[in-house]
Amino acid sequence: MTLVIENVKKRFGDQMAVDGISVQVEKGDMFGMLGSNGAGKTTTFRMILGLIDPTEGLVTWEGKPLSYKRTNLIGYLPEERGLYPKLSVKEQIIYLMRLKGMKKADIIKDLRDWLERFQVPEYENKKIEELSKGNQQKIQFIAAVLHKPELLILDEPFSGLDPVNSDMLKNAVLRLQEEGTTIVFSSHQMANVEKLCEDLIMLKKGKAVLQGNLRNIKRSYNMKRIHIRADYELDFLKNLDGILDLEVTKDGGIIKVENEQVAETIFKRVADKGFVRKFEIEEPSLHDIFIDKAGENDNE
Ligand SMILES: Nc1ncnc2c1ncn2[C@@H]1O[C@H](COP(=O)(O)OP(=O)(O)OP(=O)(O)O)[C@@H](O)[C@H]1O
Numbered sequence: 001m002t003l004v005i006e007n008v009k010k011r012f013g014d015q016m017a018v019d020g021i022s023v024q025v026e027k028g029d030m031f032g033m034l035g036s037n038g039a040g041k042t043t044t045f046r047m048i049l050g051l052i053d054p055t056e057g058l059v060t061w062e063g064k065p066l067s068y069k070r071t072n073l074i075g076y077l078p079e080e081r082g083l084y085p086k087l088s089v090k091e092q093i094i095y096l097m098r099l100k101g102m103k104k105a106d107i108i109k110d111l112r113d114w115l116e117r118f119q120v121p122e123y124e125n126k127k128i129e130e131l132s133k134g135n136q137q138k139i140q141f142i143a144a145v146l147h148k149p150e151l152l153i154l155d156e157p158f159s160g161l162d163p164v165n166s167d168m169l170k171n172a173v174l175r176l177q178e179e180g181t182t183i184v185f186s187s188h189q190m191a192n193v194e195k196l197c198e199d200l201i202m203l204k205k206g207k208a209v210l211q212g213n214l215r216n217i218k219r220s221y222n223m224k225r226i227h228i229r230a231d232y233e234l235d236f237l238k239n240l241d242g243i244l245d246l247e248v249t250k251d252g253g254i255i256k257v258e259n260e261q262v263a264e265t266i267f268k269r270v271a272d273k274g275f276v277r278k279f280e281i282e283e284p285s286l287h288d289i290f291i292d293k294a295g296e297n298d299n300e
Pocket residue numbers: 012016017035036037038039040041042043044079
């Protein structure tokens with residue numbers, strides 16, 4: 001394991017921002033940190049980076065606590081973006097990468113490669129303040145990865161990006177993973193998380209409410225979605241126990257159920273009623289699971 005978080009807690013005053021989480025990330029993995037606003041994601045990132053100390057517990061990277069010397073091997077895209085508006089893109093990146101110990105000529109060469117990859121080579125000499133928010137974010141991302149970090153922490157990398165830029169960033173992140181970078185990221189955009197990460201933790205009020213391999217989580221999750229096509233109205237199912245949601249469409253409906261037993265009962269009911277053209281049980285989306293687990297309704 002390259003990154004190990006062991007029963008880490010962080011208290012601010014009388015509030016537990018992070019309340020006993022344990023995470024292991026293997027080298028080269030892409031790990032997702034999910035949770036609603038205030039769940040404790042950024043606080044966890046800050047502890048991984050050594051910016052704040054845990055109240056309890058330990059964070060180690062390759063078996064050792066993080067030291068200042070090794071932070072050069074880490075890249076961080078903070079949630080609150082911070083670039084100098086009056087500097088040009090080139091000046092900004094040179095400044096930040098010199099702090100990471102890179103040579104100026106290498107910085108310029110790599111910056112040009114990244115600007116090409118993001119299809120904005122003309123930005124090299126533009127001032128940060130002249131760029132749109134989304135494009136500033138691309139520059140901030142470049143600042144997090146130009147020095148080829150071994151561990152990359154991305155706090156909400158996709159927020160505020162349009163679909164084209166979001167895809168561009170997603171591809172860049174996947175490429176970095178292929179090149180061996182270990183990546184930990186947070187996102188509220190479940191579709192991106194589903195595409196990118198294999199393992200994840202879902203936090204709620206500082207505690208893990210779900211953790212593990214995404215595919216296993218989805219497979220073993222009780223809640224299912226059923227797609228039905230039939231020549232009659234499905235309204236008669238409405239009051240059945242175990243139905244979480246019933247969306248009637250013109251030739252059938254989509255039903256969210258608590259578990260497969262409920263799906264079986266529904267199957268019998270619709271078959272009794274008449275001919276069923278389609279009956280398909282689908283695993284829940286991460287979006288469904290997120291709402292179920294991290295939503296405001298406390299059902300634990
Ligand atoms: N420096 C601080 N002082 C006091 N409370 C803090 C501090 N930093 C975070 N908190 C509190 O800790 C909790 C967790 O915050 P954190 O920023 O880690 O959440 P998050 O999951 O990153 O949320 P978001 O998705 O909104 O960014 C929140 O209730 C927040 O108010």
